[in-house]
Amino acid sequence: MSEYKLELVNVSKRYGKKVVFNNLSVQVKNAEFFVILGPSGTGKSTLLKAITGTIPPDSGRVILDGNDITDIPINKRNIAMMFQNYALYPNMTVYQNISFPLRMHHRDPTDIDRRVRKVARMLKISDIIDSNVTQISGGQKQRVALARAIVRNPAIFLLDEPLSNLDARIRYTAREELKNIQRMLNRTFVQVTHDQSEARVLADRIAVLNEGKFEQVGTFDEIYNYPVNTWVGDFVGTFPMNFIDLPKSKGKQMGFRPEWTAIAKGKGIKATVVSTENIGDTVFLFCSVSGSAKPVVIKGSRFYKNGDRVNFVIKRYNTYDRGKLVRNEKRRV
Amino acid sequence: MMKKKSMDYLVYVAVIVISVLFMYPIFILFMIAFVPAKYTVQSAYPSLYPRGFTLQYFEQAFSINLFGPLLKSLEVAFMVGGIAIAIGIPAAYGLSKLKPSWAGGIATLLFLSNMMPSITIAIPIAVEFLELGLYDTAISLALAQELVVLPLSIFILLGAFQALPKDLEAQARVDGAGLLRTIYTVLTPLAKAGVAATFLIAWMMSWDEFTFAIFLSPIHPTLPIIIYENITRGNILATSAFALIVTLPVIVLAVVLSKYLKGEYLAGGLNG
């Protein structure tokens, strides 16, 4: 038994001259919820399909439970996948959809029936089990797709933006449910998403994918607090991380989150308010500051308006040298 | 408001004119079959409406050998439809996995085989079938007609396969279905309207086919050849009743199944 559930070793894929990803390597641990986070169009879905084999990689190996599965036929890999649009077979009922993988694996009919009904109860879709999949709601479709993945008891679950087709209202509860199911099953889930709040709630670890390479792999806290480079700092977070040139050190910058700042009367850094954003309990100020091309976001209060001059202090920051995080930095409080 | 109304009238006038133009020739066939010849083809100016009624030609039509040729035509048409599906589905699936430009190129190449006149191809094929001992059999005629039918069939099926969501195929494979099972138990049922259209159009093309039939099946001819032979023998009146007998069922069939005879299917490969 391998130390890792799933390993990608130097996986590359290109279409003509367009490189989708180049020499990607990553290890996913057993029973963890692993989220691949990245902006749209960075090859996240293609990466999942490289694991299932439906889009075979040009080079590199895919290793599941210590076995190289790169050249195994798609249907012989013990992988379940849930597609963004759920890919339910439209000519089949809910029951037939869920039982399809078991039928394909020639399971015993009574065993199939028992397992389908059990997983339907677990996902609360027993009442629609004989419905046609074209006539059920988006939330129900998502459950049917999940049920179809769970029923076959696969080695690993791959999920391609499984929540993005849901209404915002049910997306939050579906998200919680998905996490609970993963904990209950105690299985390895690999999900791709562009939604960082989804990644934050679901993931044990996150891999940040950008332009075909992993920028950083770690827990949300690690990635949020110590982004390895300015791109990750910029991409992760409700507001991008602020970067200000460090005085007297060429190429070095301070990186800090808005909530690491505080307004200070008469001391600290001078700034001018450009615009404000009220998120309910807190008001953030977009300020122009010397040493930063982009507006710097700081934690303020509702008393400030555009054009006001403010002073603020930075309570903690990371140092970046030519865009890269400098480790073991002594942090000022 | 006025303008809209006059447009509606114009449409109805056009509908009526075109309907009459398309209906009247069949009406003429009815008249020649059921009206005494002195009012139809034997009159200098045939009557434009029926002026009498006779079953004489209809009775004569049954003296024409109907059953053998009908059986042969049906046999060949079902074979042509069946082979179109059997070879067409894998070919169309294979093409749907290629880049659209490649698939289009190969489909065009297949269409090129339609361009050589059937007569030129029929003779060498006839020689070949003679050697194989298949000459004049239903299968030999079906295989010849398939040459013209198959490219269009593949084109229609290609459109049907290209229109299916890509993820469904991937999902079926991931769920454990092999390639053939995926094609036949997941994709083909989803493309069933296109498959039905293919079969129907292949069937009708075979039913209608004349040139291969006259060269490859002269001893046990199909219906179009029987009709042609009876016309050239001057057996005009009985032929009209005979032609009506073999045409009406197909018209009824086409009307009933007209939802599968849509242009969307004929122009199938364009969707890709």
Place this chain on the structure above:
Amino acid sequence: MPLVKEKYIPLFFIVPALAYEAYFSFYPTFSAVYGSFLTASGKFSTVNYKELVGLGVYHAITNTVVVTIGALALQFLLGFAIASILIRSFRGRNTFSALLMIPFATATVVAAYIFSNVFSPVGGYANSLLSFFGMASVNWNGAGSSFIINVLQLVVSDSWKNTPIVALILLAGMTAIPKDLYDAAAVDGAGWFSRLIHITIPNLIGFIVIALVIRGVSEFNIFAIALLIFPHKLLTTLVYGLFSLAAKPYLSFAGASVLLAFILVFVAIVLVLRKVFAAKEAY
């Protein structure tokens, strides 16, 4: 390692169809073209083509080209009109569209039979209709009948059977054009004609090409209808001529090659036109 990479397997599925067409269609075609340059004693020569000229191949070429152009023009005009009607919703639309199935389902031989009775110089329904309106009879296909009249009846007979297919394909194309485009153009002040030129035709071009190729190739091969309407070879199309030549293989190979050349030119023209229109669309 499996024997063949899985992604290449679908390619093998195309092989039976390609092999079948190659063996039974391409191979005889190439042998025919090759044979057309051989004499009976196996010498390479253009004598077959010279003999074809003596037999009036120019005449057959002219006939075929004129009939093809005429039939395509009529089928497209009428087909476009029918598609424009069917795209609207009106009472009786389903009945009207079912009526179109009548010619479509009628075998070519039967259609030819009907029209041979319509265009008969004596006892023909066309002349009856003319006399009903008080007009003189026309010598449709008797001795000394005019070329234009001959072409006209062949075109009409063929189009009766084949216009519905063209209409159905064009209708499919029109259905695929988003209605918003027309609304936007109307708001922008485009009249009926500009919408036709700037929206309908450019968006239909793919469908027009399909219909042109499917119909054009079979018009060039027009045979059964001509055979029945002109039993005395009054209007010999190329394939009709080939039918008479069937007993003389080398001559018939030459004739077939001539036809093939014309069809290839036709398809090339259609494809070039498509490119031109597609380029215009992309402005």
